[in-house]
Amino acid sequence: MMDDRALVSNILEGNMQAFRLLIKQHERLVAHMIGRVVKNKEETEELCQDVFLRVYDKLSEFSFKSKLSTWIATIAYRHAINQIRKNKMLLTDIPEEDSFTNYFVEEVNPESVLMESDLDEFVLKLVDQLPPQYKIVLTLFHLDGMSYPEIGEVTGMPEGTVKSYLFRARNLLKEKVKHHLGKEEVL
Amino acid sequence: MNRYEEELQRNLEAGQHPEGNELDVKAYQSVFNALRKEPEFTLSSSFADKLVGMAVKKQQSKNIFREYFWFGFGIFLMLIAFVVTIAMTGFKLDMGFLNGLNSFKGVIIFGLFFIGFLHWLDKRLIRPTQTN
Numbered sequence: 001m002m003d004d005r006a007l008v009s010n011i012l013e014g015n016m017q018a019f020r021l022l023i024k025q026h027e028r029l030v031a032h033m034i035g036r037v038v039k040n041k042e043e044t045e046e047l048c049q050d051v052f053l054r055v056y057d058k059l060s061e062f063s064f065k066s067k068l069s070t071w072i073a074t075i076a077y078r079h080a081i082n083q084i085r086k087n088k089m090l091l092t093d094i095p096e097e098d099s100f101t102n103y104f105v106e107e108v109n110p111e112s113v114l115m116e117s118d119l120d121e122f123v124l125k126l127v128d129q130l131p132p133q134y135k136i137v138l139t140l141f142h143l144d145g146m147s148y149p150e151i152g153e154v155t156g157m158p159e160g161t162v163k164s165y166l167f168r169a170r171n172l173l174k175e176k177v178k179h180h181l182g183k184e185e186v187l
Numbered sequence: 188m189n190r191y192e193e194e195l196q197r198n199l200e201a202g203q204h205p206e207g208n209e210l211d212v213k214a215y216q217s218v219f220n221a222l223r224k225e226p227e228f229t230l231s232s233s234f235a236d237k238l239v240g241m242a243v244k245k246q247q248s249k250n251i252f253r254e255y256f257w258f259g260f261g262i263f264l265m266l267i268a269f270v271v272t273i274a275m276t277g278f279k280l281d282m283g284f285l286n287g288l289n290s291f292k293g294v295i296i297f298g299l300f301f302i303g304f305l306h307w308l309d310k311r312l313i314r315p316t317q318t319n
Binding site: 014016019020023024027031032035036041044045048049052053056057119120121122123124127138142143166167170171173174175177178181182 | 189192193196210211213214215217218219220221222223224225226228229230231234235236237238239241242243245246
């Protein structure tokens with residue numbers, strides 16, 4: 001396994017096998033981030049390509065102050081946010097009040113809830129309805145195993161905001177799932 | 188932040204079983220499990236190859252641009268050197284040497300036709316035999 005420094009210097013010397021290795025190592029991370037905010041498959045793949053081409057162009061500017069994966073995730077995050085702006089999606093926040101559970105995640109039709117056999121799918125459908133920056137924070141933490149400071153570095157958010165986003169999003173999802181589970185128990 | 192909820196989330200993050208309302212714990216566990224689930228979307232198997240191809244093309248067009256730039260810059264420098272040399276030496280173009288050639292018209296015309304003939308022979312006889 002090549003370390004970040006060796007990998008980057010090989011790519012800068014024009015070694016395309018090293019670039020292929022970089023893509024293989026980070027395609028999952030980039031696909032997670034872009035895939036969470038863009039639902040169209042072709043558009044997602046195209047955006048992932050743009051991210052890696054940008055990485056290739058900017059690699060000589062990478063100064064090893066952070067992990068290579070964090071730097072790549074930062075580029076992917078910016079691309080995702082630009083795409084959200086292009087698609088005119090809202091980058092709104094979840095309001096602070098106790099009633100925020102009713103705010104962004106719409107009440108799911110009880111019939112569809114009863115039809116929902118897979119709880120994971122139910123939760124992921126709820127995640128899809130969250131504001132994009134919440135989805136990305138959840139993805140980086142739970143799927144890519146990033147720490148709070150790393151997520152802060154990727155998104156440019158203070159660590160406290162990252163923690164707050166995670167807490168509120170999971171709390172919101174839990175309330176919906178609890179409601180769903182409660183209904184199942186009644187049946 | 189609600190202390191109770193925060194504690195539940197922290198315990199689950201640490202992989203411990205949290206103490207609390209059973210339904211809350213169950214709901215949180217479902218949320219955490221779902222969030223860890225790998226999304227269905229995956230990039231195509233040829234994704235890396237396609238990208239490497241694109242990067243190579245990009246690099247090639249960059250190199251071509253660089254080559255043209257230096258070629259143009261070289262010509263520009265050469266012209267400057269030419270102008271500076273003319274200005275410094277006071278060189279004036281004199282075609283007087285052509286007058287000397289005037290008495291060898293026949294030799295020059297023969298020379299031009301002979302070179303043309305050699306080229307024709309080269310094309311007709313020598314190159315086809317080399318390609319066979």
